[in-house]
Amino acid sequence: xxxxxxxxxxxxxxxxxxxxxxxxxxAVAQSRHVEAARKLDSLAAQHREAAAGRPVAGGGMRLDxxxxxxxxxxxxxxxxxxxxxxxxxxxxxxxxEEMCAAxxxxxxxxxxxxxxxxxxxxxxQIEMQKLTQLGIDEVASxxxxxxxxxxxxxxxxxxxxxxxxxxxxxxxxxxxx
Numbered sequence: 001x002x003x004x005x006x007x008x009x010x011x012x013x014x015x016x017x018x019x020x021x022x023x024x025x026x027a028v029a030q031s032r033h034v035e036a037a038r039k040l041d042s043l044a045a046q047h048r049e050a051a052a053g054r055p056v057a058g059g060g061m062r063l064d065x066x067x068x069x070x071x072x073x074x075x076x077x078x079x080x081x082x083x084x085x086x087x088x089x090x091x092x093x094x095x096x097e098e099m100c101a102a103x104x105x106x107x108x109x110x111x112x113x114x115x116x117x118x119x120x121x122x123x124x125q126i127e128m129q130k131l132t133q134l135g136i137d138e139v140a141s142x143x144x145x146x147x148x149x150x151x152x153x154x155x156x157x158x159x160x161x162x163x164x165x166x167x168x169x170x171x172x173x174x175x176x177x
Contacts, residue, residue, distance in 0.1 A: 015110035026099040033092035
């Protein structure tokens with residue numbers, strides 16, 4: 001039987017490798033996005049904690065101007081860091097989306113070639129089944145022909161035995177005269 005050979009096997013392997021690379025790139029981009037979002041959450045938690053420690057007027061606490069100024073400066077710095085981190089999160093999200101789109105495109109391209117391979121393999125299977133059936137039919141017809149030949153030889157031998165031998169019968173009748 002003929003071995004299956006896909007004419008675009010090299011292309012299929014290339015597309016599969018490309019899909020694996022895109023999958024890895026997407027995983028890296030997604031992890032960077034998650035890490036940036038985690039850092040933003042950490043900064044937001046620090047900001048909430050620092051804002052919660054602000055002294056309230058009339059709360060019985062003594063107001064310390066240098067401490068308040070320092071805290072407000074710290075809060076302002078945290079807000080600036082949060083704004084920068086929000087931009088980083090957005091950039092990381094956009095990159096992750098692009099990598100996801102590239103992965104989907106690579107997967108679709110690979111699946112298209114895989115479908116072609118599956119169709120070619122199905123055609124190959126049908127062709128091999130036909131060739132096998134032709135071989136079986138050939139063997140069967142040769143066997144039938146051989147059996148027919150053997151049967152006709154047997155009939156001829158049987159017919160020859162049942163008929164009297166013309167040489168034998170003429171020689172007997174000639175002696176009798």
